[in-house]
Amino acid sequence: MPEPLITDLPMSAGPAGLEVLPRLERALAGQGPVRPHDPSVTPQPLPRHDGELPSDLAVVVGTSGSTGTPKLAMLGAQALAASAAATHDRLGGPGQWLLALPPHHVAGLQVLLRSIHAGTRPVVTDPSLTPFALVQAVAAMDGERRYASLVPAQLGQMVEDPMGLEALSRLDAVLVGGAATPPPVAQRARDAGVRIVLTYGMSETCGGCVYDGRALSGLDVRVSDRGTLELGGPCVAYGYLGEPELTAEYFVTDAGARWFRTDDVGSVDERGKVSVTGRADDLINSGGLKVAPRLVEEAALAHVPAITGAIAVGVPHERWGEGVALLVTTSPGGPPVGSVPEGGVAQIREMLRAHLPAHALPQVVRVTSKLPTLGPGKPDRRAAAQVLG
Template identity: 55%
Template sequence: MIEQGVKGRGGLQPLAVPTGVPALALLPLLEQSLRGDRPVMPHAASGPVPPVPVHDPASLPDALAVVVGTSGSTGTPKRAMLTAPALRASARATHDTLGGPGQWLLAIPAHHIAGLQVLLRSLDAGTSPLAMDLTDGFRPQSFVTAAEGFTPGARRYTSLVPTQVVRLLDHPGGADALRTFDAVLVGGAAMPPRLRARAERARVHLVATYGMSETAGGCVYDGVALPRTEVELDEEGRILLGGPTIAHGYLGLPDLTRATFGTDEDGIRWFRTDDVGHVDDRGRLHVDGRLDDLINTGGLKVAPRLVEEAILEHVPGIRDVVVVGAPDREWGEAVCALFVLEPGALHDVTADDLRAYLRDLVPDHALPRRARRVTDLPTRGPGKPDRRAVAALFTMG
């Protein structure tokens, strides 16, 4: 395993990260970063080189390894500063939770934290990662082919977004390939209960992850915090995350860093997320959505994710859905549902249909007032729904 080397101060360089197999060529450079020797700022090789935010080099944390962009939908673009110890702590907590170090298959962009962690966990564990061909985007058959290349006897892991899991389960041989994995981490967007149930019937081991760039990726698995990770809720239900995987702030944004990150009297670093959630009677965390995604309709708050889960579980024919608020003269905001039908669905679904199916399952004020069908949902980042784009569809009519 790679251990901490010298302190990383200054010399931060943008790192162009290609997709798919070519990303594996970056492993020697990332190995230096994971030692704290060479801090890098990953970005998509297909896009322009981003400028390094203006910052005081003396403010960089010791052993800085990577400065990774967040995929938040609002506000100023931010880049979280992650140290080598934070990344190693995340990698080891993940392997301890999943049953031990193993070999990973890269199937998502490696400039985002989830894909980057596939490579960094491999480096920390001393294993050789695989990568699927993403030349033409995510093709299930390419995933199936890549999954045949694992070292015999190695534990097998990968990270996917929900839409990739759906496409694999729809593909001949996809479920067989997924069954060969000891764990399939699923993040980037909420995992619909229907998808988990379908995977369980196919005997595929999915693990729903919750985390972000600021926490070195997933730090809560299936509602349970990873070892040494702390989870708290404040008085409004905002999720607070603490532990050794927390970033040391945002590069070049000292005021926002002070407002968002902190260290308690025990020396534990904390991150104040923009998410709200609740803990069930089993002690498992449920993320209800982002604070700025909450819909205020008639003076009452609606968490979109709860409505989305109810639709996917109880409304037949709907494959995927995003619920947002759109301006409404009477209610302030109206609950709106943009959805994709299952292949071969015989009938469209109206707002009245949604209300009929969901009545008594969600509060009356959470029942959708508008609905619209599309062939694909707008997305951003690693498979996350683009709620701004969805809201714009309803705002424009």
């Protein structure tokens, strides 16, 4: 049997993105896998892949590159079908989807693939979402059940506007993923009657696979000896295209199931509730004590009124080896762009003292006009560390 030929598939954001639906349908039907990419960027040549490609390979999708060079996860048609079916089952049934994300990233791509699976046509709006554009898009949806997928930054913008909140409340579910959602943003949406579903997943698991701390049907979650999460089940990728060593490092078959070894620190309680603390390589080592940046960020957003966005990283500290530094955005009237003076940092530490251990309190705070991101809303900690330098 001839090896399937992977072809590049430029996928535009906005309504033009719907033009690729027939090609995606053919890929799912076994008529040749595709590599989605941003049409404004010339893609790198596909890596050489020794050995046979999976027979049902449908899509190779780029990872976010949060641990270095982006890789191409090999997703089979069966894995994508299992992911779509489990998602619709969890949400209450198949429905019509709103695409407000870049379609070449896995979260946006999955909106199109779930639509194909459900036999519905998605409504598309530009990723630079505005409340008015959201109102128009939701009004154009005519499905019996209506869903959307957003990143936290988009949700944060919508909850600041009554028009955006009202439009979101008309949907049967709003998946939010790609990065951690600030608790105050999530609570504000829920208080307004928006059914948000906080998701966890990655390209290697066909996107979100844990919803509100509960694994989708068919997925298993366990904790490795090093405290990181491992995800197993039918939605797991075959591995990385042209990367046999990384595939062997991160993917394993156990009792007939494929497992993906993540670098995310987390836990699974006796009831099966999954909690994610952050990436193992993001942990800050302050005086021998580990600090999870995500917990510092959530505390800052919840308890420092002027802070509207935050990225925590480790910076060199003479006594403790590493100290906690915060790169933040602020509301109008808050501290201006630049380093926060020592007195201001002391005030922020006092606001956080009741919510964080002493070793997790920030030593340095700097205000920026925009936080650096990777992909659709994921914090770029390397870039933040360079700014905090």
